[in-house]
Each structure stands twice: as structure tokens, then as C-alpha cells.
Amino acid sequence: SAETPQLVKPDVQKAAEASFSIGGVQLSIQDAINIVLEKNLTLQAAKYDVVMSDTAARRLEKKYSPIVSAEGQHLNFSTAPLATDTKGNQYNASVGISKLFVTGTTVGGGYRYQQLHTEAGPNFLGIPSPAATSTFNGYFINVQQELLKNAFGYADRKLDKIANKQAEAQRAYTVNLLSALVVQALTDYWQVTIQKFALENARLEEKSNRQVRAIVARNVSFGLGESYDLNNYNARVANSMAKVAMTEQSLKNATRKLLRTVNMPVDTKIEGITNLVDKLPDLDSNAALKAAMEKRVDFKNAKTELEIAELQSDLYDNQAMPSLNAYFNLVSQGTNQFIQFPGFAAAGALQSPQWQVGVKASYPLWDQEVKVNQRNANMQLAQSRIKMQNAEQEIRDEVMTRLENVRLTFEIFQTSRTSRKESEAFYSRMLARTRTGKLNFQLVGQALENMVANRQRELESLVNFNIALLQYDLAKNEIFERYGVNVERLLEKVK
Secondary structure, three states: OOOOOOOOOOOHHHHHHOOEEEOOEEEOHHHHHHHHHHHOHHHHHHHHHHHHHHHHHHHHHHHHOOEEEEEEEEEEEEEOOOOOOEEEEEEEEEEEEEEEOOOOEEEEEEEEEEEEEEEEOOOOOOOOOOOEEEEEEEEEEEEEEEOOOOHHHHHHHHHHHHHHHHHHHHHHHHHHHHHHHHHHHHHHHHHHHHHHHHHHHHHHHHHHHHHHHHHHHHHHHOOOOOHHHHHHHHHHHHHHHHHHHHHHHHHHHHHHHHHHHOOOOOOOOEEEOOOOOOOOOOOOHHHHHHHHHHHOHHHHHHHHHHHHHHHHHHHHHHHOOOEEEEEEEEEEEEEEOOOOOHHHHHHHOOOOEEEEEEEEEEOOOOOHHHHHHHHHHHHHHHHHHHHHHHHHHHHHHHHHHHHHHHHHHHHHHHHHHHHHHHHHHHHHHHHHOHHHOOOOHHHHHHHHHHHHHHHHHHHHHHHHHHHHHHHHHHHOOOHHHHOOOOHHHHHHOOO
16 A cells, blocks of 8 residues: 655745855845845946935035136237337236135135337437337235125035035935845845745645555555546646646746846855744834834935925025125236346335225116026925925835734734644645545545645745835835945945
């Protein structure tokens, strides 16, 4: 007589405590996250976006860069007054430097050189006039300060704050994208686990069908069974063989996707099972909501957007003011009748200083652009307040939904574990009585299918519970914090 087939089942409880192996290396979830962040091509590209997020802010720094200027000029002239004809050449040259400071003050200075050479024709008595050459050397300093619009750099500082806050928001958004992609990558790991377990179950189902078919065939040959039971099990064996083939292909597809996610060669071996939690952690809804409001990127960015809208409103109010510009110019000039250097000393000694102080005011009348900008800024400020309230409500709902989903998936996991144990016990006891020939083999087949399905459901429910935990951490933006992943260290490698 045929022996009762032994149930070869994967130990889900043991699997929950095991690590998985990829490329011959045992990995924890923290290791997996680091591998994904370092190797995944999508994340590699996203890390560059994080580094480039400060582009607008750094471009604004351009206005504070010193500007060096130089100019050279040659002028040829000829005059024809009543008394004499005069012609000559003039050479001008200057070099200077200027800089705008964060106070809105522009300071500049430099050196100017001028040489004038004239030749006059004979006068009315026919006496020729001598040629003359004069040089002028001068140092100059310019100081300019806006007193109303952009007073002492008020508007420039607002623009800098806006650009920096926008950079922070973009960086935070991209880092948040990294965490979402990491969750997806870990889900890919677990999909491989599910498919590996499904393949084991499919092979178990095929093996058990073959063993039961042997028992049915024996009973039929002894006149203890019906031939249609044998036909039924021939079909079951064929179907289970097809199921094994299909599951093998599903495992290959899941493995390819995983290896693509971690950017590893297609022939990399994946063994074992990922760390799976099968215990329900402490769930505090108030603490979760508080953490989400402190750490969620979308809420932080909503607050940042509100701050930017307030800054822009102030900025456009400032731009609506008249421009009142105070300036001071100082020129120290030395002269010499020859192309010699004493003119430099004269200029430096302030022998011929010239200075100028003034105020210039301007105000455009009927400027519709200013009025529209003010109106839009106030409306955007109101919109930002509404968006922040909406973001707070959405986050509250999402956190509570994720928390409830953790509890629900854990309950489903516990139920599926009980169902698996009971279905295994039922099938084992039914199978033990198959030698008597008194059992309905149709019921045996159904019991086998039910047992295999319950095994698969238990693992899938365990994986779903772990995914729910990750999504719960993601809802609070605690993925990297939970597993001690230093994202900044990884980003430094990009710079």
C-alpha cells in the first residue's frame, strides 16, 4: 500500500525571523534600503535633483558678485573756428570695480586716464601755434543707496528668502520621493518572496495530487474505487503541472523586476526570505498624528508655501513704493601737461577733488502691473492658507487610514494563520483514511486545494501586514529614521 504523503511546508514563522540573501550576501531591511538608494537607477537620477534644488537660490547670489570693468576709447576731432583751425586726438581709458551688498548699497571705484593732444593752425598773422599735450589722471568712488523701494536691501533679502525656501521645499519633496520609491522597492523584494512560496505550494500540490492519484489507481485496481475518480485525478495532476510552470514564470518575472530595481546582473541569485514582522507594534494615533505634522513633507511644504506667499505679499507692497535713491560720488583728479607720472601723485593727494551728493526720486503713474501683482499676491496668500488647512486634513485622514490598515491586515494575518493550521489538520486526517477506500476523493482534492490556498494566503497576508507597516511609517515620513538610513551621507556622494 502507498504511504500517506508527508506535507512539505515552508515555515512561515521561521521565515518571519529570517533574512534574505541576494548575490550571496545576507541583508536586513536597512541593508536593502541602502542598496536601493545606492544602486537603483531612478533613485540615482533623483539624487541629482536633490543636489540641484538650490539652483535658483545660488543664481540669485550673482547680483552680489563684484563686477570688474575696463574701457578704452580714441577720439579724433577737428574744429574750424574763425581765428584758426584746430585738430587733435583724445585717448580715454578707465578701469573699475563695483559690488552690491546685502544692505542694498552699491559701492564702486576705479581709475580714469585721459590724454588730449591738440594742434592749432596759424593765426590771422600767419604765426603757427604750438602743439599741446595734456594728461588727466583721476580716482573715483561711487556710493549709491535706495531709501524707500528695496530700502537697505529689503526686497533683495525677501527674494533670497523666497529662493531658499523654494530650494528647501524642492529638496524635501525629492527626499520624500526617495522614501516612497524605497517602499516600492521593498515591496518588490516581498513579491519575490510571495512567488517563491507560491512555487513551493504549487509543487506541493502537484506532489500531493500524484500521491493521491496513486492511491486512487490502487483502489480502482482492487475494485475499491471508481474509475471516474482516477480520471479526475489525472486532470488534477495535469492542472497542477501547468500551475507549477506558470508560477515558475511569475517568479522569474518578479525576480527580474527586483534585480532591475537594485540594478544588479540578471543572473544574480536570490535566496531566503526578507525580514517579515509578525507582531503588532504599539499604535498611538495621537503620537502618529503629531509625528506626521512635524515630519510630513507635504505639510512642511504647505507651511513653506504660506511663508513664501507672505514674503511675496510684502515684496509687492514694497515694490509699489516710490524709488528714492541717494548717491555720493567723489573724483580726485590730477593734471599734467606732459605724458609723465606726477599726475598720479596729484590725484592721490586729492589736490583737485570733486564730490557730488544727490537724491533721485521716481514713481511710475498708473502702473497696472504693480496693482495686479499686489492683488495676486494677496489672493495667493489666501489660497496658501486654504491649502495648508486642506493638507492638515488630508494628512490626518491618511495617517488614521494607514493605522487602521495596519490593525486590519494584522487581523487578517492572524485569521489566515488559523485557517492554514486548520486546513492542514483537516487534509492530513482525511488523507490518512484514504487507504480504507471509504473516502470521497473529490473531497480530498478540494481539501488539498483549500490547504494550499490557505498557505499562500497566510504568507500574502503577512507580506501585506508588513507593507501596511511601511506605508504607516511613510505616512509619518519615518522610513529612513525607522531603519537608521543616513540619506545625507548618500547625497554627499553625488556632489
